[in-house]
Amino acid sequence: MLALRLARGTHPLVLLRRLLVAAASAGVGFLLLCTLGHAVAHPGGSVLRLLWCAVPLAATVHFAVAVARTDPSTRPRPGLSAVGLGPGRLTAIAAASTAVACTLGSTVALLVYLHLRGDITGLPFDGAAAGLLAADQPLPLAAALTLLTVLPLTASAAAGLALRPRKEPPRPRGTERPPASVPSGLPWGITFITAGLAVETFASRGNPGSAIPMPGHPDSSPAGVLAGWVLTAFGLAVAGPALTHLCGRLLQTARPGAARLLAGRVLMEEARRIGRPLGVVCAVASATIAAATLYGDEAGPHPFGPLTGLGAALVTGCTVATLLTAALESKHARGETTEALLRLGAPAKLLRASAALRAAAIVALFGPVTWGIAELAALPLTG
Template identity: 40%
Template sequence: MLTLRLTFAAPPLALLLRLLLLCASTGIGLLLLATLSYALDHPEDRATALLRLLWCTVPLAVTAQLAAALGRTEPRAEARSGLDAAGLGPAGLPLLVARTTAAPSVTGSALALLVTARGIGAAGGVGGSALGPALPGTSAALPLSGQPLPAPAALTLLSIVPLLAALAAAWGARAAVPGATAGPDESWASTASRALLRSSRTPSIEPTAEQRDGTGAPGRAGLLCGTVLAIGGLLLAAVAARSAASGEAARSGAVGDSAASGGWTVRAEDIAASPLAAGWLLAAFGLLLAGPGLTALSGRLLGSVRPGPVRLLAGRSLVREAAFLGRPLGGLSAVGAALVALARARLSGNGPLAPGPLVVLAGVLTGCCMAGAVLAALARARSARAPLRELLDRIGAPGRLGRAVTLLRAAVTAVVFTALAMTAGLLTALPPH
């Protein structure tokens, strides 16, 4: 009952995140069941079936990140304090958050099972015809076999998403208990007050700011490792694309030995197992890892060289929020880089082979989950800036100061990560068509 009350009384952002989680669970359930169906239809091709199952871990990872973001933002601070006063301590709150997060995931998995069974019934199989009328066009959109799926295997695959979402939400709720967030808020208020009082005579950010915000050495290490991984992934994709192009040229030529082809054959089923796809994935992981360090670096550069109050407050807030805001922004920039690369390929007329429905579904799920994680991080950043707004109100600062800080911070973040996505998308190598 408490889980239902918290679910129905949630704010609009939490309801939106739960809706995204439900849709993501449904989509991942369809991907997993389609992989199981392929394995049943091709029992001799175990390597391809295993590869399809491994690629399902990418939307699974972003769904877990969305569930962790939901666990950090829900329940609200007022509800957390009330639950803590009612006797639900730090150990009981993650369990409650896990239950409230697992509810939409279980619903999405049940919808995936229902849609899959009706799709099999539409295809003329014997396993799904008893579940009701077939959905129009389902059998054409889903690559399902006519034979019924084994119930133990299907239920095992569908239980992965709710279990992973519950664990991720519980893990996210551990760092958001009331006792754990009081310290950083107080330190941020004191930091903001010192920054505002010393803005007229402090030429740059204090040397001990890195130790206070906790994003100094870890942020620099993440930025360095992410940059190296992103560059390495782009280079690996470029080498793989060049090797594939030379291999296709050697195969299509009338002269030359056919065994001299050093590249892999460019087909739709070969791209997922190629070094090109490995380079794409490595570059995306590098962008995700470099997000917090890049956000902190932008804040430090914004608050350097004799900053005024607006620049100083905007820079320090970016440094403060880099730990939880940078990673979703880095993931969203990876999705943007993929869209830029696809648009560049379509405009140049040398685009890759048309992706199938499962690839499109996985891409849409990844983008939506990353957008939801960014929205949750922005809501958390807004709540973390509440002491600064109260401080500005107490000292009688004009309202345009807070608006200028917000606009400057948003503009710098948008410019930095848009440039990152554009650069990565323009440098991404694509397979020859």
């Protein structure tokens, strides 16, 4: 109840982010229900469809955690501990708010699914997708409800773990905060990327020159290729903070001016906060480029169906929204520094130039990395 009362008094933009989480949850719930309907109509060959659903589910959980981190109602503030709202209680509220948003989306997904099957009549488009959703087969309600609880439970648990109270080491008074350490995930990221490309190459042996079918045609789709893509994406997410930190260092080389120096320091300071979302966005972009290479005009029949398009839209939208949310969190985190610079007389033009330099440096470094990994991922599948 406290989480619902806090939601009523929040800013409209915060409510919009929560509604976006609910919308993404509705899309994932609909995909899970479609997988269940396919399993009922075709008992064999539905495991890989469920594996494909894990990709948008993970993207939605990542987005839900990012929204929970930027929720102002769950930030510790002076005086809240006196009324029983300490860090632990605020973490529980964040997890409850995430569960409420995801449950709302799952409920909408169930209603839409039943409506398109024709089980709920009296509204426009009832039964419009009866053939696609196996309306001639009874829907196991217990299995449907079990699948729909996966996302709310996973997202709320992930939000609770991400926002759990942590003990910070004491800092002597009158000293500055120590500089952020260099992220050390680059070797591990390269290892996972290499392993993912190797697994994909091994899984595609014996079938050169043919693209793997997408979820609309799952019977002959090798699960090893999907596992290779997942390992590659995880490697990019692990290496993202180190690459972002490298962007900051490169900006400060060769006698930098004020704008380059400020942009580089900000990237180095915020490398861990925005690096992982950047790595995930690069992974999605590389997968998109690889899919465009595999399924071009010369690859034969177009394999993308409506459910594949929905899953791709969910993954792309959630990853981009997560990156924008992390960037907003980073902006709020350095708000005091920005105000101090303005009080010291720094022109607003300098801050805008610094932001433009940060964006250009990120594109200049992550763009070739994304393109190269996409070409390497598509190479063994195109023969």
